[in-house]
Amino acid sequence: xxxxxxxxxxxxxRYIERAENNARILTVNQQLVLDFAGAPGSASMEPWEPxxxxxxxxxxxxxxxxxxxxxxxxxxxxxxxxxxxxxxxCLSFARENARTVREQITSEMWEQINTMYLxxxxxxxxxxxxxxTYGTLKLVLEASQLFQGITISTMSHGEDYEFIxxxxxxxxxxxxxxxxxxxxxxxxxxxxxxxxxVDTIQWMAVLKSASALEPFRKQxxxxxxxxxxxxxxxxxxxxxRAIQFCVNFIDQSLHRISGSEKGTFANExxxxxxxxxxxxxxxxxxxxxxxxxxxxxDQIQLRLIEISKSLSKSYFExx
Amino acid sequence: MGxxxxxxxxxxxxxxxxxxxxxxxxxxxxxxxxxASMSDREFSRKREVASxxxxxxxxTFTVYSDGEGTERIFPFDLIPRVxxxxxxxxxxxxxxxxxxALNLFxxxxxxxxxILKDGIIPEEVIKTAAHxxxxxxxxxxxRDIYIHICGSDLxxxxxxxxxxxxxxGRCPSGVSYVLENRQLMKRVFPNLFxxxxxxxxxxxxxxxxxxxxxxxxxxNPDANVxxxxxxxxxxxxxxxxxxxxxxxIEIVVGDDLVVEDDFVYMHTTKGLSQVDVIYRRxxxxxxxxxxxxxxxxxxxxxxxxxxxxxxxALANAIGTGVADDKVTYYYVPAMIKYYLxxxxxxxxxxxxxxxxxxxxxxxxxxxxxxxxxxxxxxxGYGMLIGPAASKEEIEEFxxxxxxxxxxxxxxPVVQFSRCxxxxxxxxxxxxxxxxxxxxxxxxTTIIPGGLTRVALRKGSIVVNSSQGGxxxxxxxxxxxxxxxxxxx
Numbered sequence: 001x002x003x004x005x006x007x008x009x010x011x012x013x014r015y016i017e018r019a020e021n022n023a024r025i026l027t028v029n030q031q032l033v034l035d036f037a038g039a040p041g042s043a044s045m046e047p048w049e050p051x052x053x054x055x056x057x058x059x060x061x062x063x064x065x066x067x068x069x070x071x072x073x074x075x076x077x078x079x080x081x082x083x084x085x086x087x088x089x090c091l092s093f094a095r096e097n098a099r100t101v102r103e104q105i106t107s108e109m110w111e112q113i114n115t116m117y118l119x120x121x122x123x124x125x126x127x128x129x130x131x132x133t134y135g136t137l138k139l140v141l142e143a144s145q146l147f148q149g150i151t152i153s154t155m156s157h158g159e160d161y162e163f164i165x166x167x168x169x170x171x172x173x174x175x176x177x178x179x180x181x182x183x184x185x186x187x188x189x190x191x192x193x194x195x196x197x198v199d200t201i202q203w204m205a206v207l208k209s210a211s212a213l214e215p216f217r218k219q220x221x222x223x224x225x226x227x228x229x230x231x232x233x234x235x236x237x238x239x240x241r242a243i244q245f246c247v248n249f250i251d252q253s254l255h256r257i258s259g260s261e262k263g264t265f266a267n268e269x270x271x272x273x274x275x276x277x278x279x280x281x282x283x284x285x286x287x288x289x290x291x292x293x294x295x296x297x298d299q300i301q302l303r304l305i306e307i308s309k310s311l312s313k314s315y316f317e318x319x
Numbered sequence: 320m321g322x323x324x325x326x327x328x329x330x331x332x333x334x335x336x337x338x339x340x341x342x343x344x345x346x347x348x349x350x351x352x353x354x355a356s357m358s359d360r361e362f363s364r365k366r367e368v369a370s371x372x373x374x375x376x377x378x379t380f381t382v383y384s385d386g387e388g389t390e391r392i393f394p395f396d397l398i399p400r401v402x403x404x405x406x407x408x409x410x411x412x413x414x415x416x417x418x419x420a421l422n423l424f425x426x427x428x429x430x431x432x433x434i435l436k437d438g439i440i441p442e443e444v445i446k447t448a449a450h451x452x453x454x455x456x457x458x459x460x461x462r463d464i465y466i467h468i469c470g471s472d473l474x475x476x477x478x479x480x481x482x483x484x485x486x487x488g489r490c491p492s493g494v495s496y497v498l499e500n501r502q503l504m505k506r507v508f509p510n511l512f513x514x515x516x517x518x519x520x521x522x523x524x525x526x527x528x529x530x531x532x533x534x535x536x537x538x539n540p541d542a543n544v545x546x547x548x549x550x551x552x553x554x555x556x557x558x559x560x561x562x563x564x565x566x567x568i569e570i571v572v573g574d575d576l577v578v579e580d581d582f583v584y585m586h587t588t589k590g591l592s593q594v595d596v597i598y599r600r601x602x603x604x605x606x607x608x609x610x611x612x613x614x615x616x617x618x619x620x621x622x623x624x625x626x627x628x629x630x631x632a633l634a635n636a637i638g639t640g641v642a643d644d645k646v647t648y649y650y651v652p653a654m655i656k657y658y659l660x661x662x663x664x665x666x667x668x669x670x671x672x673x674x675x676x677x678x679x680x681x682x683x684x685x686x687x688x689x690x691x692x693x694x695x696x697x698x699g700y701g702m703l704i705g706p707a708a709s710k711e712e713i714e715e716f717x718x719x720x721x722x723x724x725x726x727x728x729x730x731p732v733v734q735f736s737r738c739x740x741x742x743x744x745x746x747x748x749x750x751x752x753x754x755x756x757x758x759x760x761x762x763t764t765i766i767p768g769g770l771t772r773v774a775l776r777k778g779s780i781v782v783n784s785s786q787g788g789x790x791x792x793x794x795x796x797x798x799x800x801x802x803x804x805x806x807x
Contacts, residue, residue, distance in 0.1 A: 118375075
């Protein structure tokens with residue numbers, strides 16, 4: 001397939017996944033804030049600020065807004081065109097990429113992207129967001145999931161499909177690491193301890209935002225501990241939003257594209273992906289806590305960027 | 320009369336649906352019955368369904384202003400335009416004849432130039448045509464076909480006879496609307512289709528692909544065919560995608576292609592892959608910075624070299640613009656006579672050449688009643704519509720013509736036919752034209768009907784999308800009756 005097309009499909013898919021996950025990150029806080037409301041000492045918290053830290057958009061945010069409250073953070077993450085990572089911007093980039101490869105994706109896929117983009121830009125969505133934030137965020141998630149379903153069931157599963165999958169899992173791995181990071185940046189109210197009631201509720205909120213609470217419970221009955229949750233979202237091989245799952249997918253997909261044997265590599269992207277896959281698999285939670293959760297997640301984000309750069313070098317560059 | 324047509328007035332113009340005096344033409348009976356029985360509410364609901372479908376499918380063209388592109392839908396009018404089988408047979412025969420002559424003409428012009436030597440067309444006319452490409456003289460093109468895809472614009476005179484207004488032999492656009500309009504009508508009025516025998520248009524993609532494969536170098540049956548687009552910001556990009564998809568071929572931009580050792584390749588995830596046939600939707604000027612415009616960012620360096628060596632085929636061929644020059648147009652009836660020894664089945668609109676002394680006198684004497692067009696411009700530029708122009712504009716144009724008589728033709732203002740169209744809450748007559756799409760390959764095929772464009776502004780004869788134009792679904796009936804034979 002054309003290099004340019006592969007690149008556009010990859011980015012189209014990344015941006016849709018990013019839009020979905022940024023909406024998810026907002027839902028973490030929706031949950032956290034509701035839970036905080038009754039907690040002692042909650043008045044001193046700035047519950048919306050951790051999102052800005054986790055998305056690594058602090059500098060831009062404070063250039064545009066003076067205070068991180070619900071109104072400004074939701075506006076910034078959902079609608080603000082000046083924020084290149086806002087849900088609106090992501091969908092518009094996704095659509096621009098889709099437009100350049102419109103004949104490569106199915107009409108159904110194009111129609112879904114177009115509908116998502118148009119409805120998020122509509123004034124009525126902004127109004128609905130005010131009246132029912134959670135419901136509206138959920139619509140964004142559902143629209144993205146519908147797009148994935150349409151992709152899986154209308155597109156033929158060839159090389160182009162692999163690049164769409166790569167885009168999805170690259171961005172998902174990155175965003176799941178950031179969801180965990182929101183929790184890292186969220187301070188506990190004074191008097192609360194790690195592993196205490198509020199802490200547990202916060203970890204559950206993280207699981208819920210990743211749609212992971214129910215599958216998690218099946219595996220760890222009644223044990224919502226920081227180590228268990230982090231272990232699940234980082235190292236699960238079967239949960240589709242866990243970082244390990246995403247990296248495994250990336251590794252396999254790269255091998256499907258190049259045709260190289262499992263356990264070997266045909267290019268730098270494959271080598272780096274294999275290494276990341278093994279490193280997550282062979283690090284225990286103790287290792288991760290020793291490095292520091294935030295630092296560890298940061299490293300994963302950087303290594304994903306490296307893999308993506310090598311992927312681009314192997315398949316997208318033309319000169 | 321039914322409600323929707325209750326106040327309809329043909330105003331003495333030739334109307335597609337009603338005869339003079341308001342009698343319904345028989346091939347519109349079913350449509351009339353269906354629409355006339357519709358309540359205002361049902362009709363507006365149907366209109367809404369149609370325009371939402373267009374928006375959601377992204378059937379749009381882009382209008383650029385203040386830096387931000389706005390996407391607009393090409394307005395779609397629900398009342399179809401209907402052609403009875405006999406009328407279509409006449410048009411089809413006329414267009415086939417015209418295409419054959421135009422292709423023979425181009426072959427001649429780029430080789431022996433007999434038609435010039437025999438004095439049928441003055442050499443001067445060809446050599447000064449803006450789109451004549453002397454670089455291509457002596458270059459053989461596959462199967463001697465130059466215009467593979469042609470869109471000829473037809474209008475109807477006040478007595479209803481069909482005339483050719485112009486031929487678009489470079490990169491005619493609009494065919495995607497024909498196919499989309501049909502899909503839309505089927506979605507909105509499924510029953511109408513089961514009641515009529517309407518000739519299908521869905522085969523266009525396959526027909527086009529057959530043409531493109533037919534011209535492959537070495538007649539390679541597994542030729543790699545691609546569509547070359549100027550890119551996503553081109554106003555016809557939607558159509559380029561639509562066509563590439565309906566043929567199942569790659570759509571490429573100049574940046575995807577590279578010429579090495581006079582062969583054309585595209586950059587793929589698996590390295591370079593050879594390209595055999597290019598359906599290019601880029602004008603000659605931008606194709607190859609080595610030969611034409613040096614500043615072109617859209618084309619491919621070396622493409623003309625590969626083309627001249629026969630290593631890649633282009634559709635349409637380079638240099639076809641000389642055939643849709645407005646002055647060349649004047650000579651098409653003479654070409655038909657010269658190459659085919661036949662009389663033209665579809666006449667031209669009466670045309671005067673300002674380069675001819677007698678004609679120039681006529682143009683000068685009748686400027687306020689004439690339409691004067693520049694030879695090489697399109698889209699309504701460089702044009703004078705006498706009856707609509709002020710005295711100053713006419714005098715200004717008079718001087719322009721006299722300064723460069725080669726560059727202009729004059730035509731009397733032709734009456735376009737009108738077709739009922741829904742405007743501002745009423746059914747009113749609006750001017751329409753017809754652009755059939757003609758494909759020349761192993762045989763000549765014409766998509767039944769074509770694109771009916773309608774000037775939605777009252778009194779206007781400008782059907783361009785940028786100037787208030789819209790379109791209609793165009794039906795060619797498969798039988799002569801009142802369109803009621805059901806075969807399903």
